[in-house]
Amino acid sequence: xxxxxESEPTPRKDLTTAERKSDRELVxxxxxxxxxxxxxxxxxxxxLFKQWWIPKSHGLSLLSCEMDVRVGGGYRLxxxxxxxxxxxxxFGRYLEVTPHSRLVWTNEEAGDSGQVTTVTFEExxxxxxxxxxxxxxxxxxxxxxxxxxxxxxxxxxxEQLDELIVALGTSAGRS
Amino acid sequence: MCDILNHMVQYIRTGFDASFAALSDxxxxxxxxxxxxxxxxxxDLAEKFHMTLTGMKKHVxxxxxAGLVTTEKVGRVRTCKLGQRRLxxxxxxxxxxxxxxxARFDELAKVVEELKRKEKVDGRKKRE
Numbered sequence: 001x002x003x004x005x006e007s008e009p010t011p012r013k014d015l016t017t018a019e020r021k022s023d024r025e026l027v028x029x030x031x032x033x034x035x036x037x038x039x040x041x042x043x044x045x046x047x048l049f050k051q052w053w054i055p056k057s058h059g060l061s062l063l064s065c066e067m068d069v070r071v072g073g074g075y076r077l078x079x080x081x082x083x084x085x086x087x088x089x090x091f092g093r094y095l096e097v098t099p100h101s102r103l104v105w106t107n108e109e110a111g112d113s114g115q116v117t118t119v120t121f122e123e124x125x126x127x128x129x130x131x132x133x134x135x136x137x138x139x140x141x142x143x144x145x146x147x148x149x150x151x152x153x154x155x156x157x158x159e160q161l162d163e164l165i166v167a168l169g170t171s172a173g174r175s
Numbered sequence: 176m177c178d179i180l181n182h183m184v185q186y187i188r189t190g191f192d193a194s195f196a197a198l199s200d201x202x203x204x205x206x207x208x209x210x211x212x213x214x215x216x217x218x219d220l221a222e223k224f225h226m227t228l229t230g231m232k233k234h235v236x237x238x239x240x241a242g243l244v245t246t247e248k249v250g251r252v253r254t255c256k257l258g259q260r261r262l263x264x265x266x267x268x269x270x271x272x273x274x275x276x277x278a279r280f281d282e283l284a285k286v287v288e289e290l291k292r293k294e295k296v297d298g299r300k301k302r303e
Binding site: 015016017018019020026028030032033034038039041042048051052053130132139140143144146147 | 198204205207208211243264265268269270272273276277279280282283284285286287288290291294
């Protein structure tokens with residue numbers, strides 16, 4: 001009934017936005033058609049989280065996923081890819097856990113240059129606006145993340161892999 | 176854990192990319208950061224990073240070859256600025272980042288739909 005109360009600007013095909021907000025911040029947003037309570041569950045229960053965080057079509061395998069979602073609790077993901085020499089670990093700690101509205105965690109796999117991620121869940125008319133905010137410790141750390149992720153001049157094969165990853169992920173998500 | 180795909184691709188790519196090598200040096204990263212704020216001459220940069228002119232010229236040369244910095248000589252002063260490639264790459268990177276998150280959130284939406292569906296079924300069962 002109140003679906004139209006929120007007068008949104010013309011609906012866009014691409015629901016996800018990404019922007020560098022400042023020297024040290026990256027922000028990604030997306031609206032999910034569901035109450036915040038359910039979306040929050042999908043971010044905080046390992047058995048749900050692992051169903052979407054690593055799309056299978058990317059060639060990546062999630063070897064393990066441990067999440068102790070409470071303030072001070074840790075998480076650890078172990079991921080492998082056929083082209084990678086060995087599995088990679090991603091880990092950190094939860095700094096804030098506010099049910100159904102806010103999660104903050106550290107990203108410690110990159111040492112001191114890792115960002116702090118804040119995700120907010122804002123419910124509006126039965127939908128949830130997700131805002132994912134990455135704060136890097138310095139401009140240099142974010143510049144470096146961007147530069148090392150985009151230096152494709154010579155690694156042509158891997159650039160293709162990169163595009164393939166995006167293409168597969170997109171088609172898998174839309175089908 | 177935020178940008179696993181980026182990390183993995185970077186990780187796989189490591190070792191055969193000139194730009195990566197250009198960025199592997201702390202001074203060169205510092206130079207890029209500095210040029211992100213404002214253009215500077217080689218003399219300025221050498222002073223800032225407590226280096227000899229020759230040393231700084233070498234670093235700037237590596238960055239220039241990788242397309243990350245451009246230099247222009249006016250009179251006796253060589254001015255360095257961020258290369259166009261660097262700026263274009265940032266925009267391209269952000270778009271790729273957005274696409275990855277878009278794909279990931281599509282997966283999230285599917286999981287959430289399934290949860291909603293189950294909840295409805297369970298709710299009906301409970302009320303009966």
